[in-house]
Amino acid sequence: MLIKKPSDIKLSEITPRELFYGRRRFLQLAAGASALALVPPGLAAGEKLPDVRKSDYVLPDKATPYEDITRYNNFYEFGTDKEAPAQRSGSLKTRPWTVAVEGEVRKPKIYDIDELLKLAPLEERVYRLRCVEAWSMVVPWVGFPLGELIKRAEPTGNAKFVAFTTLLDPEQMPGQRSAVLDWPYVEGLRMDEAMHPLTLLAVGLYGEVLPKQNGAPIRLVVPWKYGFKSAKSIVRIRFVEKQPVSTWMKAGTREYGFYANVNPEVDHPRWSQAKERRIGEFFKRPTLPFNGYGNQVAQLYAGMDLRKFF
Ligand SMILES: Nc1nc2c(c(=O)[nH]1)N[C@H]1C(S)=C(S)[C@@H](COP(=O)(O)O)O[C@H]1N2
Ligand SMILES: [Mo]
Numbered sequence: 001m002l003i004k005k006p007s008d009i010k011l012s013e014i015t016p017r018e019l020f021y022g023r024r025r026f027l028q029l030a031a032g033a034s035a036l037a038l039v040p041p042g043l044a045a046g047e048k049l050p051d052v053r054k055s056d057y058v059l060p061d062k063a064t065p066y067e068d069i070t071r072y073n074n075f076y077e078f079g080t081d082k083e084a085p086a087q088r089s090g091s092l093k094t095r096p097w098t099v100a101v102e103g104e105v106r107k108p109k110i111y112d113i114d115e116l117l118k119l120a121p122l123e124e125r126v127y128r129l130r131c132v133e134a135w136s137m138v139v140p141w142v143g144f145p146l147g148e149l150i151k152r153a154e155p156t157g158n159a160k161f162v163a164f165t166t167l168l169d170p171e172q173m174p175g176q177r178s179a180v181l182d183w184p185y186v187e188g189l190r191m192d193e194a195m196h197p198l199t200l201l202a203v204g205l206y207g208e209v210l211p212k213q214n215g216a217p218i219r220l221v222v223p224w225k226y227g228f229k230s231a232k233s234i235v236r237i238r239f240v241e242k243q244p245v246s247t248w249m250k251a252g253t254r255e256y257g258f259y260a261n262v263n264p265e266v267d268h269p270r271w272s273q274a275k276e277r278r279i280g281e282f283f284k285r286p287t288l289p290f291n292g293y294g295n296q297v298a299q300l301y302a303g304m305d306l307r308k309f310f
Contacts, residue, residue, distance in 0.1 A: 047209040052142050055123035057198070063126060064137040066206050068279045073213045074131065075232055076181055077166065077173035084175070085213035092172050092233065094217040103239035104159035107152065113217045117203055119152070120144035124207065125200060127223040129230070130262045130291045136276045141221055142204030147195045149237070155191070159239035162194040163187070164220055164231040181247050187231040188244030188258065189222065192300055198223055198293060201234075224293040226260045257310035261301065262291035266310045 075085035078092075097113040111119075122142050130136045150162075168184035170176040176183045193199065200221040203210055210216040215232025222229045228248050248256035255269055264274045264287040275284040290297050301309075 048207055049117075049122055049142050049204045049209060052122045052124050052204070052207055055125050057123075057125040057127065059126045059128065059138060061126075061128065061138045063140050063206075064279055069137055069139055069205060070211050070213055072137075072279060074133075074227065075175075075213055075215065077175045077183075077185065077233070078213070079175045080180060086211075088174055089212035091174065092167075092212045092216070094212065094233075097217050097235075099218060099234055100236045100238075101149065101153050102236065103163075104156045104241060105239050106154035106156060109153070116149075116201075116218060120148035122203070125221075127198075127200075127221060128291050129221075129223065129227050130276060130287065132226040132228055132256070132260070132268060132273075134271065134273065134276050134287075135279055136287075137279050139221075140206050141200060141202040142207060142210075143200040143202035143221065145197055146199045146201050146220070147197065149201065150195055153239070155239050158241045160191055161240050161243050162189050162191065163236075163238045163240055163244040164189075164234050165236040165238070166231055167233045167235045182250050183247075185231055185247045186244060187220065187229055187246050187248075189229070190243075190300075191239075193222070193297075196297060196300065198296055224262060224290040224297045226262055228256065229260050259301075259306070259309050261297075261306060261310075262287060263289060263306055263310065265289075266307055 071086045072082045073085040074082070075089065078085040078088040095113070099111045099113065099116060100108075101111065102108045122144055124140055124142050126138060126140045128136060129139050164187045166185035167173065168176065170183075189199070200223075202215070202219050202221045203217060205211060205214055210219065212233075215230075215234075218234050219232040220230045220234065243258055246256070246258060248260075249258060262273075267273050273287055276287045277284050288294070
C-alpha cells in the first residue's frame with residue numbers, strides 16, 4: 001500500500017526543508033560534515049530523534065534559525081549572559097538522567113530519560129516563545145504532551161498544582177555557584193494548565209536531540225506564558241495541593257507572578273510588555289494576549305482578574 005496515513009507523512013515531505021528550517025540551517029544541513037564546525041559546543045551534533053511525527057501545532061511563522069535558538073539563551077544555571085549557556089553547558093551530563101514523578105499521585109515513579117523518550121509518540125510542534133524581557137522566537141520543538149505523563153501518574157483529588165524542579169548540581173552547573181537565584185530552579189502550573197494539550201515536555205529541537213543550553217535532556221514548554229515558566233533540565237515533577245512558590249516569584253514578587261500569562265496590557269514594573277522583538281527581525285511587533293494562543297487557553301482563566309493574577 002503506497003498511500004500514507006497523514007501521521008506517516010513527514011513534515012519535510014510537504015514543506016521544503018529550506019522554507020521550514022530557514023535558509024542558513026538548510027545550508028548547514030546540506031553542507032554535511034563541514035557543518036559540524038558551526039555547531040555550538042555541548043550539542044550532540046546530528047543526533048536525529050527517530051519517529052518524529054508532524055503535529056497540528058505548526059505555526060505559519062518562519063522558524064527562528066537554529067543558530068539563534070541555540071546561542072541566545074536564558075539558563076542562569078550556566079550564567080546570566082545570553083551566550084553563556086551555549087559556551088558553558090558542556091559540563092552538564094544528560095546521561096544517566098532520571099525524572100521523579102511524585103507527590104499526590106497513585107502511581108509515583110522514577111523514570112529513566114530513555115524510558116520517557118518512549119512514553120508517547122514524539123511530535124514536532126512549532127511554537128512561539130515570548131520571554132518576559134520582550135524578545136521572542138519561533139521554535140520547532142520535538143516532544144510529547146505533559147498530559148500523557150500525568151495520565152499515567154494518576155493524580156489524586158488533592159493534586160491541584162504541579163511543581164517542576166531543575167537539576168541542582170553546582171559541579172555541572174557553574175552558575176549555581178553564585179546566588180543569582182534561589183537554586184534549584186522551580187516552576188509550577190495549575191493542574192488544568194498542566195493537562196492542557198498545548199503544554200509540552202520537549203526533548204528535541206529541529207528534529208534533533210535537545211541541545212544542553214535549551215534544557216536537555218527534558219524541559220517544559222508552555223507557549224502562552226512568559227518563557228521563564230518553561231523550566232529546563234527537569235529532574236522532579238511533583239503534584240501538590242498548594243500553589244508552589246516559583247523561583248522567579250521569590251526573586252521578585254512584584255515583578256514575576258505565578259501565572260505569567262503573556263499579557264500586553266500588564267507591564268512588567270520596569271518595562272512595557274506591549275511589544276516584542278522577534279530575534280532576527282529589526283522592527284518590533286505587537287505582543288499578542290496569551291502569546292497568540294488565546295483561542296485555545298483563554299477559557300482556563302474565565303472570571304479571573306488577570307491584572308491581579310499576573
Ligand atoms: N532551569 C532554568 N530554566 C529556565 C531558565 C533558567 O534560567 N533556568 N530560564 C527561563 C527563561 S527566562 C526563558 S525565556 C526560557 C528560554 O528558553 P530557551 O533558552 O530555550 O530559549 O527558559 C526558561 N527556563
Ligand atoms: Mo525569559
